[in-house]
Amino acid sequence: MTKWFTNKFSWLGLLIASFISLSFLFCALPAFKQMPTNAKNLPVVIVNQDNQQISNKVTTGLKDNLPFKHVTTSTDLAGTKQRIKDRKASLAVVIPAGFNKDVRAGKQPTLNFVVNNANSMLQTNVNQSLISRVQSTVNAQLTHQSLVGMYAKQLAPKMMKTAMQAGMKTAMQKAMAASKGQAVNQKQIQRQVQAQVQPKVQKQIMAQATKMAAPFNLTAKSTTNMMGTKQPNMQHQMAPMFTSMGQYLGLMIASIIMTMTFMSVRFIAGKWRTFAGLQITGLITTFVVALITVGALRSLVSFDGSIFNGLLWHSYLYDFAVFEFTSGLALLCGGLPSFLLQLPLFVLQILGGGGTLPRDAMSGVYKFISQTTPMYQNIYSDFNIMAGLGNTGAFEQTLWWIILGGLVLGGLAVWIGYRSKERRGLAAVIPAVF
Incomplete structure (x- = not known):
């Protein structure tokens, strides 16, 4: 076993795994420090074609x-579409011609949106949320406007009649006094009175109608019960995914290198003693990688x-599960060829990791991938730990089963295979003594 530990390739995997894990952490996570605050910087255009x-x-x-x-506001729809296409605007709200006419006629008006589908998931979600908010805001405004219009129609005849009667009485008295007993043109006086009274009465009607509609212009209050610690930005949300990806990829490559070192060293140290050395190195490597990753995070x-300790323990358990899982596959496939299986599994876990x-x-x-592979278990455990919710028991149990399965798979591969007495092929890539 000493020959295993003194071979520098036995420890090369630790360095590679640590480097890849830190690269994912420091290169990817800072991008989310200003989110979701910076989502407010997305430019929006309101195109009013009705005016x-x-x-x-x-x-x-x-x-x-x-x-x-x-x-910003605009009346140029074609120019706005080009701005969205050029990614100078995120979304356009279009109020088409005839909008005002439809509302006054009691018809359902149309509101159009222009979005660019060739966008990131985050921007697509923001756009969908914005569309819902715009629709709610406009509906509230139109409901209020419809109520005002309805009350105005009810009030107009009576208020206009009262105002015309009062105006005609005063005008006729003045006209009779000025005519000194001669006949007056009543129709002409009526037209003059109507021209004077109508603008004033219209303002009174709209003011009274707005006042009557006010009690119905209500918006519901809402409260949200947030379970777990409220976070200032999206780094907390993205950290579990990036740390899990970095640790997995690093340990996958490390396990392949260690397996190829096992394939070489076993000729001088025996396969079972070398296999035991591989497992001990895995225990040490996974702890160091977990400590470095959580410390860097x-x-x-x-x-x-308390969260640091929780993350460290679970990260160590996850790393060891990844090591056993990937080393078991590497031993089964003879080291480097397992990369053809392991890389697709890694990609599947990125999407199935949650x-x-x-x-x-x-x-x-x-x-199925999320239920049977390590990454999902770690991502959601880290979510819960970082939010102070706990509840990681089921995820840890799955990781223990993965550890056991990987260990059994690797042990069976060593027991059934690796019986050659001659060091050749891939077994000769890494020197037995280095």
Whole structure:
């Protein structure tokens, strides 16, 4: 066994695994430090093709209420589409011509949206959320406007009649006094009175109708019960996925290198003693990688000592499960050829790990991958630990089963195979003594 530990290739995997894990952490995670705050920087355009009273009010209401820093208005739809195509705008809200007319006629008005589908998942989600918010805001405005219009129609005849009667009485008295007993043109006086009274009464009608509609212009209050620690940015959300990916890829490559070292050293140290050395090196390597990864994560993301300890223990368990899983496959396939199987499994776990898709939204293959491979267990355990929710027992149990399965698979591969007495082929790639 001494010959195993003194071979430098036995420890090369530790360095590679640590380097890859840190690369994923420090290169990827800082990108999410300003999220979701920076999502407010996405430019939004409101295209008002109608340019009438109601559509102008809707435009103003949207511009004042949308939670984005860069909301501009335009009447040029073709130019706005080109801006979206050139990625100078994220989304356009289009108020088409005839919007005002439809609202006043009691018809359902149309509101159009222009988005670019060739976008990231985050921007697509933001766009969908924005569309829902715009629809809710416009619906609230139109409901209020419809109520005002309805009350205005009810009030107009009576208020106009009262105002005309009062205006005609005063005008006729003045006209009779000025005519000194001569006949007056009553129709002409009526037209003059109507021209004077109508604008004033219209303002009174709209003011009274708005006042009557006010009690119905209600919005529901809402509260959200957030389970777990509230985080200041998206680094906490993305950390479990990137750390899991970095640790897995690093340990996968490390296990292949160690397996090829096993294939060489076993000729001078015996396969079972070398296999035992491989397992001990795996225990040491996985602990060092877990310690380095969680320590580095602590320099980017703030959490207390209890969370650090929880992450360290679970990261160590995950790393050891990954090592046993990947080394078992490497021993089964003879080292380097296992890469043809292990790389696709790694990619499948990125999608089946739950970092981007919840398990309930996965198709059958990815759901199976999430249930039987290490990455999903670690990502969701880290989610729970970092949020202070605990509840990692089921994930840990799965990792223990993966460890046992990988150990049995590797042991069977060593027991059944590796009986050659001559060091050749892939077994000769790494020197037995180095």
